[in-house]
Amino acid sequence: MQRVRHLVPALVFVSACALAPVGTCALQDPVESEVPAPAPFAALTKATAKAKLHNKRVLVVLTPADADTLAALKKDMVVSRPLLYEFETAQFSGSEANALAKKLQLEGEPDQRPALAVLDTDGKVLARLSTADVLVDGKVAGKPLLAKLKPHFCEPVDAEKKLAAALVEAEQSGRAIFVRFDAPW
Amino acid sequence: MLEEFLERPVTSPLYTKGWVDVMIDVDRDTHGKEVNERLKGERSGGLPWMIVLDSKGKEIVSSNAEPKGGNIGGPVTVEECAWFCTMLDRSRGEKVSAAELDLIRADIEAYAKPRRRE
Numbered sequence: 003m004q005r006v007r008h009l010v011p012a013l014v015f016v017s018a019c020a021l022a023p024v025g026t027c028a029l030q031d032p033v034e035s036e037v038p039a040p041a042p043f044a045a046l047t048k049a050t051a052k053a054k055l056h057n058k059r060v061l062v063v064l065t066p067a068d069a070d071t072l073a074a075l076k077k078d079m080v081v082s083r084p085l086l087y088e089f090e091t092a093q094f095s096g097s098e099a100n101a102l103a104k105k106l107q108l109e110g111e112p113d114q115r116p117a118l119a120v121l122d123t124d125g126k127v128l129a130r131l132s133t134a135d136v137l138v139d140g141k142v143a144g145k146p147l148l149a150k151l152k153p154h155f156c157e158p159v160d161a162e163k164k165l166a167a168a169l170v171e172a173e174q175s176g177r178a179i180f181v182r183f184d185a186p187w
Numbered sequence: 188m189l190e191e192f193l194e195r196p197v198t199s200p201l202y203t204k205g206w207v208d209v210m211i212d213v214d215r216d217t218h219g220k221e222v223n224e225r226l227k228g229e230r231s232g233g234l235p236w237m238i239v240l241d242s243k244g245k246e247i248v249s250s251n252a253e254p255k256g257g258n259i260g261g262p263v264t265v266e267e268c269a270w271f272c273t274m275l276d277r278s279r280g281e282k283v284s285a286a287e288l289d290l291i292r293a294d295i296e297a298y299a300k301p302r303r304r305e
Contacts, residue, residue, distance in 0.1 A: 055190070055210055087215060161216040161223075165244075168209045172242035178278040179240040180206040182189065183223045185214040 043102060049090040053123050056186075057156050060121040061089040064099040064108065071116040071136070080144030081151075087186045088155045089120075106130070120154045128154045188261030188302075189235060197294040205275070205283035206239070232258020239278040247278040263299045271295060 041047065046062065053060045065071035072093040075081050085091065094102050099115070102108075108117045108130050118131040135150055137143055168179045190210075193202050202208070213219040213234065226238050230251045236258055237250040250259045252270035259267040272292045279288060 051194075052190075056212065057215070158215060158217045161211045161219040161221070164209055164211060164216070165222060168207045169240075169242060169244055172207045172240075175207065176242075176280065177205055177207050177282055178247060178280060179209055179242070180202075180278075181209045181211060181226065181238050181240060182235055183211050183213055183219075183227075183237070184235045185212055187214070 043092075043094075043098070045092040045094070046102070049092040050121070050123055050125070053090040056090070057159050058088055058090050059128070059154055059156060060123065061085070061091045061151075062102065062106065062119040062121060063091060063093040064103055064115050064117045064119075065093055065095050066115045067095045069116070074142050075136075078142040078144050080148050081142060084148060084151065084155075088151075120151065188263070189237075192262075192295060192298050195294055195298065198291050201283055201287050201291055204287075205279050230258070231256060232260070235260055237274070239274055241278075248274045250274065262295065263302050265303075268292075268295045268299050 046060070049060050052058070063072045063075070070093075072091055075085055095115075103117065106119045106121075106127050108119055114133055116133055116136050118129075118136055119127050120129040120131075121127055129150065131147070131150060135143065136147060138146070165179075165181070168181075171177075172179045193199060193208070211219050211222055213223045216222075223236065226246070227236060227249075230249065232251060235250075239247045239249070241247055250270070251257065252259050252266065252273075259270050262268045262271040272288065272295065275283070275291060276285075276288055
C-alpha cells in the first residue's frame, strides 16, 4: 500500500471531488425509501468542518449545470496551489446552488454563474465573487482572482502553541494527546 | 483517510473521550516542520505520521509499527489497522475501556476492508 506521502511538495494537484448527491429511485422498496435525504448543503457542512480542523477558509463554488468550475480552478496554474493550501471547497449547481446563492446573498441570476463566496468557519461571508471575477474570456482569471482571494487567507497557527494548549487540555481532562502530522498535498 | 475514519459515528465519540486530537500541518503551520522533526527524530516514514503523548508530553507510542518500525500512515492493511489499535490500546488509560476499543477495532476493519487492494 502506498499511502504514506513523503516530504516533497506535489507540483500538480489533481482533484478528486465527489459531490454527487445521492439519488432516489421510484422502484425502491419502502424500507430503502425511508433513508433520509442528504441534509441541505451537506457538502458545505463537510467543507466547514474540515476547514475548522485545518485552519482554512471555505470556498463555495456555484457552477453552471453544464460546467465544472471547481475542476477548472483546480487545474489553473495560478489558483490551484492556493486553493489546495488555503481552502476547503464545496461546489453546487442547479436548485441547490440557487438556494445557497439566496442564503449567501450572492448577486446574479442562475444564468450568471460561476459565482464564488469565501466563508469563515462560522459561516460568515467574507467575500462574494461574480462571474467577471472568476472568468476572463471564458478562462479562469488566474492572477486577478488570486488577488481577490488572498486577503481572506487564514493567518497561520503556531504548531508549538497548538501542542502547548493540547498539553494543558490533556492534563485537565486526564486524556492522552493524539498528534497527527500531515500536509495539504 | 484517517481523518475520515475518525469522524465515523462509532469511533468519533470514543476517540474524543480518550484523546486530545492535535492536527499539525507541516507545511502551513508555523513551526510545524520543526515540531514534526523534534518528535519524530530519526525514525522513518513520510506523512501522515502520528504520535501519542501523555499529558507531560512524553511519548507513549508512534505510528512506526513495532518491531520493524515502518510508519503505518493512514491505516488500511490488516497490519496497519492492528498497529493503529495497538497505539490506541497503549494510550487509552482509563477513559476508554477494552470493550470500547473493540468497537473501534471493528469499526476500522469495516472502514478499511473495502479499501484494501489485496
